[in-house]
Amino acid sequence: MKIIDAHIHYSPRIDTFRVLAEQTGHTYTAEHLQSEFNRLSVVCAVVMGNDAPGAARSIYPDFLRYCVGLDSGWEQLEQQQLCELAEQHLRCPQCVGIKLYAGYSHSYVGDRRYAPLYELAAQYNKPVAIHTGTTAGGMGLLKYAHPLTVDEAATQFPHTRFVMCHFGNPWLTDAAAVMEKNENVFADLSGLLEGRVNLDQLFRENKDYFSLLRTWMGYAGGYEKLMYGTDWPLVNLEQYIAFIARLVPERWHDKVFYENAKQVYAL
Numbered sequence: 254m255k256i257i258d259a260h261i262h263y264s265p266r267i268d269t270f271r272v273l274a275e276q277t278g279h280t281y282t283a284e285h286l287q288s289e290f291n292r293l294s295v296v297c298a299v300v301m302g303n304d305a306p307g308a309a310r311s312i313y314p315d316f317l318r319y320c321v322g323l324d325s326g327w328e329q330l331e332q333q334q335l336c337e338l339a340e341q342h343l344r345c346p347q348c349v350g351i352k353l354y355a356g357y358s359h360s361y362v363g364d365r366r367y368a369p370l371y372e373l374a375a376q377y378n379k380p381v382a383i384h385t386g387t388t389a390g391g392m393g394l395l396k397y398a399h400p401l402t403v404d405e406a407a408t409q410f411p412h413t414r415f416v417m418c419h420f421g422n423p424w425l426t427d428a429a430a431v432m433e434k435n436e437n438v439f440a441d442l443s444g445l446l447e448g449r450v451n452l453d454q455l456f457r458e459n460k461d462y463f464s465l466l467r468t469w470m471g472y473a474g475g476y477e478k479l480m481y482g483t484d485w486p487l488v489n490l491e492q493y494i495a496f497i498a499r500l501v502p503e504r505w506h507d508k509v510f511y512e513n514a515k516q517v518y519a520l
Contacts, residue, residue, distance in 0.1 A: 254506060256494065257514040258290075258298040260382075260418055260443035260482030263317060267303060274486035277449055281486060283314040289490050290316070296511075297520055299482075301352045301382060301418070313347060318520065320352035320382050323370075328358070336369045343377040349518045350379045350416075356388040356398030363405040371410040380414035380439070380517055381406075385421040385428065400428040407435040414517060419444040420479070425469040433473040439517050442470075442497055442509070443482030449489050452496060467500060476505040480514040 262270060263286070274281035279289065290298065300313055302322030313319050321342035327335060342348040351374055355362050362383055374381050385400045387393075400421030407415050417440040421428030432438045445466075446455075456463055470479060479501075483493045494510075501509045514520065 254294060255511045256293065256295045256481060257511050257518075257520065258295050258483050258485070258490075259416075259441045259480040259514040259518065261298045261300055261317075261485040262303060262487075263300045263313065264303045265312065270486050277486060277489040279486055279489070283316075286485075287314070287316055293490055293494060295490070297514075298485075299349060299514070299518055315347075318347055318349045318518065320350040321348055322352040322354065323358065324352075324354050332366060332369065335366075336373065339370055340373055340377075343373060343379055348379070349520065350374065350382055352382045352384075352418075354384050355402065356384055356393040356395060359394055359397060361397055361405075362402040363409070367406070368410075371406065371413045375410065375413040378519055380416050382416040382418055382441075384419070385417040386419040386424065386444075387422065400424050400431050403438060404431045404435065407431070407438045411435075411437055413437060414439065416441060416480070416517060418482070419484075420470070425465060429469040429472040429475060432475060432478055439478045439480065439513065440475075441480045441482035441514075442500075444484035444487065446493060446496060447487050449492060452492065452499070456499065463500065470500065471502075476501065476508055478513065479509050480517060481510045482514075 264270060271281040279285060298317055300317050300319040302319050303324045321339055351370055371381060383403055385398055388398060400417050403415055403417055415438045417428055420440045420442055422445060428440060432440055481497055483490060
């Protein structure tokens with residue numbers, strides 16, 4: 254089975270990523286990542302950028318694709334400069350979208366400053382991925398990361414594809430409703446685990462949660478719009494494949510693990 258990992262992080266400048274990789278049984282190098290991808294039949298992966306829009310594009314190895322991340326420093330940019338820098342990335346074939354860090358950035362997805370970026374994404378036929386759900390650490394504000402905020406942007410920009418990262422967890426019901434209502438909204442299944450775990454024990458001890466997760470993943474044909482993603486280096490790659498394979502019915506594996514991401518990110 255071919256796999257596309259629709260959500261990883263790769264930024265050599267962030268030391269915490271190196272530590273997390275070691276804790277999950279990995280080495281935080283491009284060589285190790287490519288070796289693991291070859292072993293696990295991962296044919297492509299999409300990096301969610303953690304650098305300012307003006308950062309050099311050459312930090313990503315050729316075997317990866319990326320979303321330009323509006324993470325650090327973008328708030329200080331003038332509107333025109335921000336759009337120009339974002340467009341420089343969108344023109345690059347290796348760039349397959351834009352990533353917004355809602356919750357970490359204290360502004361709503363519907364903020365008018367994002368409007369030109371949504372229009373650019375539609376123009377270049379590349380999606381906008383948005384952090385939804387809980388945030389790491391205490392500095393994020395959950396009201397900005399709720400999946401219902403994506404509904405407003407998706408309605409106002411029907412020609413732009415939006416991806417709710419992490420399926421809005423734990424607001425599964427709301428995420429499923431937004432995805433079902435809006436033809437242009439999709440979700441990835443990254444970040445539902447952290448670290449290395451005993452999967453059998455995990456499913457036994459959290460059977461009610463996983464029952465709810467399966468219910469809302471499959472709601473109103475949801476498997477047609479869900480994409481496999483890991484949030485690496487937060488998880489062990491081989492274990493996360495097994496984890497999602499247990500959640501998704503086997504007849505939907507090709508869609509969730511490969512075909513949906515290929516379509517959404519135009520890979």
